[in-house]
Amino acid sequence: MNEKLLIDALKKRQNWAYEVLYREYAPKIGSIAKSFLNSDDVDDVVQDVIIRVLKGIKKFRGDSKLSTWIYRITVNVCKDYLQRYKRRNEVFTDFQEGEEDEYYLQPKSGEDILKDSLLEITAERVRMALEKLSPEDRLLIKLRDVDDLSYEEIANILQKPVGTIKSRLHYARQRLRKILEEGEENG
Amino acid sequence: MDEFDRLLDGEKSLEEVSDDVRRSYQLYRKILEMYKVRCEYTPSERLKEKILRRYKRKSAVLTGVLLGVFASVIFVFVLFDTLSLPSYRKEKLAQVQNPVVSDVIYFIKTVELISDGW
Numbered sequence: 001m002n003e004k005l006l007i008d009a010l011k012k013r014q015n016w017a018y019e020v021l022y023r024e025y026a027p028k029i030g031s032i033a034k035s036f037l038n039s040d041d042v043d044d045v046v047q048d049v050i051i052r053v054l055k056g057i058k059k060f061r062g063d064s065k066l067s068t069w070i071y072r073i074t075v076n077v078c079k080d081y082l083q084r085y086k087r088r089n090e091v092f093t094d095f096q097e098g099e100e101d102e103y104y105l106q107p108k109s110g111e112d113i114l115k116d117s118l119l120e121i122t123a124e125r126v127r128m129a130l131e132k133l134s135p136e137d138r139l140l141i142k143l144r145d146v147d148d149l150s151y152e153e154i155a156n157i158l159q160k161p162v163g164t165i166k167s168r169l170h171y172a173r174q175r176l177r178k179i180l181e182e183g184e185e186n187g
Numbered sequence: 188m189d190e191f192d193r194l195l196d197g198e199k200s201l202e203e204v205s206d207d208v209r210r211s212y213q214l215y216r217k218i219l220e221m222y223k224v225r226c227e228y229t230p231s232e233r234l235k236e237k238i239l240r241r242y243k244r245k246s247a248v249l250t251g252v253l254l255g256v257f258a259s260v261i262f263v264f265v266l267f268d269t270l271s272l273p274s275y276r277k278e279k280l281a282q283v284q285n286p287v288v289s290d291v292i293y294f295i296k297t298v299e300l301i302s303d304g305w
Contacts, residue, residue, distance in 0.1 A: 022235050030228030126221045148221050
């Protein structure tokens, strides 16, 4: 899909453009919200972000990619939600109980002795490890290591210099590594 | 950035790093796979319709407010105009009466001029 065509159609409020926007971006918005917030408000975030996109598309000048702009809105909306959570002082539970069993890692044939330790990694351990990270750390790891976005794109989304992003990601990775290794030693 | 970062960023291969880093990397990749699964999100059709409805409703509300403001301005203008009609009518009446008076004055002045001429 030609991005310019999509933007023009969104500005003209054409229904097909909304369909494309929702199909292409709602899963990504939801995914970021899930990693950032660790809460059940993903649908609400998706809703708020898409409404903001539809309302703000006329002001979108195309200085960055559409996806970067949408990700930036998503991060801002997520930050608003985090602020709300802090105000309400809510304690959120992560993923539903019972899901854990689905994610037990299975060893692959031919793998070295690592597989024994990897076997022990359960979804519960992953959940706990990720919960120990700050939302910003989780977001950086998600954008770079899961979604494979470039440092420049992440810098654009978070509106921070590339050097800051690299440095923060380095520490986020180190923290996650440390948590995982500690988990291994204890487990 | 250390070896681990370079490995993750594809700047180094597994063969180029120490055993410790390789082990950490493999563990980390596994975690990322699970993290990816955890973050997966499939938006529903219901949500799509809901967002569209909410957006259209918001636009309709905005249009309604603008129309309301416009209608109020028109109403105030008409009301003001209506209330000020009696004085306007008075002016109109005065304008109608004035020619009668001025005609008389004009007539007198003409008579005066004629008499002066004579």
